[in-house]
Amino acid sequence: MEMRRDVFQAIADPTRRKIIHLLAQQSLNLNAVAENFDISRPAVSKHIRILTECGLVVIKQKGRERYCEAHLQQLKEVSAWAEQYRIFWTRKLDALEDFLAQERKPSRKK
């Protein structure tokens, strides 16, 4: 256990993103999560397992029930990664725009 799963891979599946959405609002036990989907309970259980393996979900055992809590600070890694490149890309676009604006000025030849 404790497979140290890649968070990028964990959020790749749309069902798992929906589970995150659900659990961000309220903690739910496994059956309650499963009720929100058309797939079987074991399938949901597997998704939850993957989410726990990268720390996005934490399980709190309460008697026979297991409450799933979203712990979303790991998403910082994702937003930081994406934002870094997006910003970089935007800066390049701006630089290109400046360059083109400069070129358009027919101020001097050569």
Add this chain to the structure above:
Amino acid sequence: MEMRRDVFQAIADPTRRKIIHLLAQQSLNLNAVAENFDISRPAVSKHIRILTECGLVVIKQKGRERYCEAHLQQLKEVSAWAEQYRIFWTRKLDALEDFLAQERKPSRKK
């Protein structure tokens, strides 16, 4: 073609994230990209195809070469998604902290 690929799924693979990293710095043709990896050229070609299908990479044909450019504005979707939940989660943590601080005050009974 134009498969409108899910960007979350596209960035799930570590090789593709490395390709994005490479192409963010400079446009490269396919062979030049492939040289950076141990896998075969067709494998890299497939990864590039997936990245183009969600708009993260754009191909510019130049004679027989195909230059791959990173177009990273799509990453906004990712960072916005992740940041939204991360912020939400942080607010919840803060609220909990406030609540606990309140509880700790032994100001009055019941």
Add this chain to the structure above:
DNA sequence: TAATTTTGTAACCAAAAGGTGACATAAATT
């Protein structure tokens, strides 16, 4: 105690993902 509820897990399956080598094609070089 017996029945019900909540869940884990095992065995299995189909489809998708990620990889390969071989071959085809078109542009650039010699």
Add this chain to the structure above:
DNA sequence: AATTTATGTCACCTTTTGGTTACAAAATTA
């Protein structure tokens, strides 16, 4: 014209993913 280079694509393979049903176990409820 012949060769080399850059690339796409096909056929194929293995592993992973996402799903299923069936059964077991432990806590709750009747």
